Amino acid sequence: MPDVRYPAALTLADLRRNLAAVDTRIAEACHRAGRDPAGVRLLPVSKTVDAARLRLAHEAGCRELGENKVQEAWGKAQALADLDDLRWVIVGHLQGNKAGLVARFASEFQALDSLRLAETLERRLQAEGRGLDVFVQVNTSGEASKYGLTPAEVPAFLRVLPAFSTLRVRGLMTLALFSSEPEPVRRCFRQLYQLREQWRQAAPAGIDLSELSMGMSGDFEIAVEEGATVVRVGQAIFGARKLPDGHYWPAESSASTRSEHEA
Numbered sequence: 001m002p003d004v005r006y007p008a009a010l011t012l013a014d015l016r017r018n019l020a021a022v023d024t025r026i027a028e029a030c031h032r033a034g035r036d037p038a039g040v041r042l043l044p045v046s047k048t049v050d051a052a053r054l055r056l057a058h059e060a061g062c063r064e065l066g067e068n069k070v071q072e073a074w075g076k077a078q079a080l081a082d083l084d085d086l087r088w089v090i091v092g093h094l095q096g097n098k099a100g101l102v103a104r105f106a107s108e109f110q111a112l113d114s115l116r117l118a119e120t121l122e123r124r125l126q127a128e129g130r131g132l133d134v135f136v137q138v139n140t141s142g143e144a145s146k147y148g149l150t151p152a153e154v155p156a157f158l159r160v161l162p163a164f165s166t167l168r169v170r171g172l173m174t175l176a177l178f179s180s181e182p183e184p185v186r187r188c189f190r191q192l193y194q195l196r197e198q199w200r201q202a203a204p205a206g207i208d209l210s211e212l213s214m215g216m217s218g219d220f221e222i223a224v225e226e227g228a229t230v231v232r233v234g235q236a237i238f239g240a241r242k243l244p245d246g247h248y249w250p251a252e253s254s255a256s257t258r259s260e261h262e263a
């Protein structure tokens with residue numbers, strides 16, 4: 001069943017209303033945490049939303065869109081190619097064979113989690129004469145079904161990244177545990193924040209860990225309270241998706257559907 005917390009936004013007025021409501025909630029979370037709302041970027045995540053509605057989102061002020069499947073994003077980018085101020089951000093796990101497509105049109109990739117993928121992206125980006133903003137994905141939930149490096153793997157990974165001249169490292173990204181309880185979710189965000197504080201000193205020159213991408217429709221306020229600088233919000237802007245989250249991030253017991261949440 002679609003989540004009743006997220007009414008569908010079908011018109012320009014709906015989208016404006018939902019965007020304003022999310023902005024307000026971000027501002028309130030910032031206020032609680034003593035933060036400046038200007039330090040939090042709202043990245044609208046538009047997977048499953050068709051190009052016609054994304055044109056309205058652009059009209060409502062969206063200048064970047066996050067997608068978790070590269071092929072789907074590419075189709076929409078072509079349909080909206082006339083909107084030349086629109087940036088595309090890939091937020092989901094990427095298979096190496098899709099790296100070439102990302103190199104063609106994406107401005108940012110938030111799920112860098114292997115050396116091999118960094119090598120492939122570097123080669124493809126060089127061929128395109130392009131660069132890419134990247135976030136290193138960290139698994140803070142300990143769930144095997146979530147992608148990302150383990151916290152222990154991150155320092156060594158950061159050390160090799162300066163070798164990739166096309167990849168501009170901006171920070172870290174995580175998906176929290178899926179839980180209706182706020183505390184375990186908060187712990188994931190707090191862990192990413194603390195790891196970032198710890199690694200910032202040791203990060204090699206050129207590796208910028210300023211950004212923390214964490215928080216989605218169900219938990220972005222907690223993420224903001226814990227230091228998020230980017231929140232990735234889909235359903236609270238566009239309306240509930242028909243498929244449950246398990247379709248995008250399968251439970252550990254249903255590894256056979258894991259490919260559904262791969263870019």
Ligand SMILES: *Cc1c(COP(=O)(O)O)cnc(C)c1O
Pocket residue numbers: 045047067068091092175215216217218232233234235236248
């Ligand atoms: C879909 C998605 C989001 C947004 O989730 P919503 O529940 O729609 O807010 C955030 N991050 C990633 C990686 C996603 O795939």
